[in-house]
Amino acid sequence: MIGGGGTGAATAWDLSRRGFRVTVLERGELTSGTTGRHHGQLHSGARYALADRTIARECMVETLILRRIAADCMEYNQGLFIALDEAEAALAAEFVDACRGAGIGAVEIPVRRALAMEGAVNPLVLKAVLVPDGTIDAYRLPMRFFASAAALGADIRTFTEVVGIDRSRGAVTTVRAVDHRSGKPVSVSADAVVNAAGPWADRVARLAGAEVALTAAAGTMVAVEGRMTDMVVSRLRRPGDGDILVPQRKLSIIGSTQRIVADRDGLAPTEGEIAFLRSAADNLVPGFSARPVRAAWTAARPLAGRSSDDGRSISRDFVLIDHGKKDGVRGLFTMLGGKATTLRAMAETASDAVDGYFGTGTRCGTATAELAPYADYWRQR
């Protein structure tokens, strides 16, 4: 397994449960990639219901599963989509229909009720739709999967960067890495390799002579002091910039933006993005920009496919690439795209592919299996 984000965590757990011997190689600390920097929304899928129906449906299914298997890693406070102009108000019925078509229990509620539920929301709201959104702890959720995998014997190595993937007669045999703590080379024999390197997945695939079409779309978020709402508050429109406000502990976080980047390392917000986001947040909850800024940061979305626009035209759905079929590199699989919310489903798909490769006939049981507490990861070490 290459990559210690949410996808790598959930896949390490799934494969370990199926009886495979798993080694995870992560070049930094666990969750130091996109997983540790996302917005923290437990997506019901409502955001994608109008234009990206498959991922919308998957988000809803996975929200329900995560509420069962990792309830302590989330706040299930629901979400409000609010219409602030006539065009948004006119979209309400179509939006509710689209949500229901994706299995998401959205319901339009009277404005008075929405304001009673969330007093900080813009009082000029014209229409409001209640959806089953929530928030996730970006760190604890994947750490519960890592803790569970480690308890079954998975060997999880941080600060170990993969620099080569060797093959023999078209099949992967060995992963070569550098241990950044000791500076020494590391070599791991592997009958199969799952590339869960997020926005770096194309570079990792190239180490084995395989290709991955990926768009790295950077997004910025701004957190201010104070929890202005308990619910996730979104603009009732097609996904765009600065249209979601997420509460996290005692902070309120507005996001995000989107721009395609060639370099996925060392991403930083621009002054323009921060100013735009603070002003956009004021439309959702007036007074946001008057609060002290705690942090602003940027992360890259690993979108599956290539785009000539800002990446919005690419689906948020996830894709499993079998490089044996695509590039003649047998035993190499890339899992790409998706959301933090769908980590378990992505892992199931990747693990099914590995299982199919070996013909072992194992089955996924992660939708119901209890996960270890996240702190067990540290106790086991």
Ligand SMILES: Cc1cc2nc3c(=O)[nH]c(=O)nc-3n(C[C@H](O)[C@H](O)[C@H](O)COP(=O)(O)OP(=O)(O)OC[C@H]3O[C@@H](n4cnc5c(N)ncnc54)[C@H](O)[C@@H]3O)c2cc1C
């Ligand atoms: C701005 C933004 C906001 C988002 N908000 C949300 C949200 O609110 N809710 C939601 O559900 N999703 C959200 N997402 C999506 C979500 O963050 C990602 O889908 C998810 O975190 C991807 O996880 P991953 O494990 O696939 O990738 P990553 O977390 O990036 O993990 C890949 C790992 O691979 C490692 N790696 C790379 N190269 C190597 C190498 N050569 N050797 C070893 N390790 C390597 C990296 O260090 C990294 O840790 C958001 C994304 C962005 C960008």
